Amino acid sequence: MSATQNTAQTPQMAHAAHNSVRGRLGPHIPSSVGGALAEDGRRQTLWLTESERGHHHARPRIGIMGGTFDPIHMGHLVAASEVEWKFDLDEVIFVPTGRPVFKLHQHVTDAEDRYLMTVIATSSNPRFTVSRVDIDRPGVTYTIDTLRDMHRLYPNCDLFFITGADAIAEIFEWKDADQMWDLAHFVAVTRPGYPSDLSKLKLPRGAVDMLEIPALAISSTDVRRRASHGEPVRYLVPEGVVEYINKHGLYRSHVSTDTEHVSS
Ligand code: DND
Numbered sequence: 001m002s003a004t005q006n007t008a009q010t011p012q013m014a015h016a017a018h019n020s021v022r023g024r025l026g027p028h029i030p031s032s033v034g035g036a037l038a039e040d041g042r043r044q045t046l047w048l049t050e051s052e053r054g055h056h057h058a059r060p061r062i063g064i065m066g067g068t069f070d071p072i073h074m075g076h077l078v079a080a081s082e083v084e085w086k087f088d089l090d091e092v093i094f095v096p097t098g099r100p101v102f103k104l105h106q107h108v109t110d111a112e113d114r115y116l117m118t119v120i121a122t123s124s125n126p127r128f129t130v131s132r133v134d135i136d137r138p139g140v141t142y143t144i145d146t147l148r149d150m151h152r153l154y155p156n157c158d159l160f161f162i163t164g165a166d167a168i169a170e171i172f173e174w175k176d177a178d179q180m181w182d183l184a185h186f187v188a189v190t191r192p193g194y195p196s197d198l199s200k201l202k203l204p205r206g207a208v209d210m211l212e213i214p215a216l217a218i219s220s221t222d223v224r225r226r227a228s229h230g231e232p233v234r235y236l237v238p239e240g241v242v243e244y245i246n247k248h249g250l251y252r253s254h255v256s257t258d259t260e261h262v263s264s
Contacts, residue, residue: 051088062154063092064184065162066134066146068100068220070109071245072121073237075218079189082213083162084127087187092162093150094118094130097141101175104140109250111135120240142175147183159184166194168208169201181207192217227251 048056065080072094080092096114108114115135122128133149134141143161150159161184163171168188171177180186186208190196192215198208223233228251234242245251 051090053088055088060157061089061160062157063089063160063162064095064150065092066095066143068103068108069096069114069118070220071117071223071237071241073218073220073223075216077121078216079213080162083187083211086211087160089160092128094122095134095146098134098137099140101140101142113248113250117241117244120244121238144176144180147180151183161186163188164191165196166191187211189213224251
């Protein structure tokens with residue numbers, strides 16, 4: 001993937017875009033602009049943003065890490081961190097689902113508990129934030145709605161939706177899948193136990209990148225099972241999440257069932 005894409009904009013547009021993003025994303029958002037010669041030799045101003053690592057992009061880049069996060073674990077965090085690094089993202093926004101569509105027939109922990117565990121798990125990383133858009137939207141959660149909301153909130157940013165290889169394999173079962181490609185670039189991270197070959201899927205050219213990440217065979221399903229049996233979950237989830245699970249007695253009575261759509 002090209003690290004730099006130059007898009008000529010008016011200075012006013014660039015300033016507006018930049019300022020609006022800086023306000024939301026915080027002080028690490030870059031501030032550089034530059035000029036260059038157009039192909040016909042005339043001077044043309046290119047307005048770029050510079051990432052903290054010194055790369056130039058046409059627009060700030062935001063990762064969207066959607067998940068049920070029941071509970072959030074180290075696999076989720078490593079996935080987000082790896083994509084943030086490899087794609088030079090300015091920020092990764094974790095978006096816990098409200099009512100996950102593929103899990104309507106199984107017990108899912110209260111959204112506020114999942115949200116708070118996600119906040120706790122991400123709090124030490126200045127590039128990680130958490131959004132309530134899916135939790136606060138009534139009804140079943142669909143990614144197409146997540147992406148539309150994010151476009152409204154971050155109109156001048158490029159969005160990168162982060163997902164596991166298992167999730168991307170069934171993406172054509174997602175609501176309005178064909179409309180999602182225009183809203184975000186998709187990054188599918190490898191996950192132990194799931195095939196990482198996307199070639200059999202008829203994905204639009206260039207819409208999805210596969211990224212190999214350090215293999216962590218951790219699943220929320222297994223964390224819940226362990227917690228329900230009193231087995232250790234320490235080091236599978238962040239310390240604060242261990243404490244939250246213990247303090248609130250989560251997963252004591254709900255063992256995962258066979259009706260789960262995927263091992264999460
Ligand atoms: P999950 O329930 O799989 O989340 O949902 C993931 C996203 O898919 C959410 O944003 C959903 O709204 C969306 N979705 C699902 C189904 C239908 C539709 C949308 C629709 O619009 O119709 P988990 O908490 O289980 O996992 C979060 C992510 O982390 C997943 O992409 C999963 O593959 C990945 N993951 C790992 N990746 C690497 N190593 C590991 C992982 N464990 C989970 N150990």
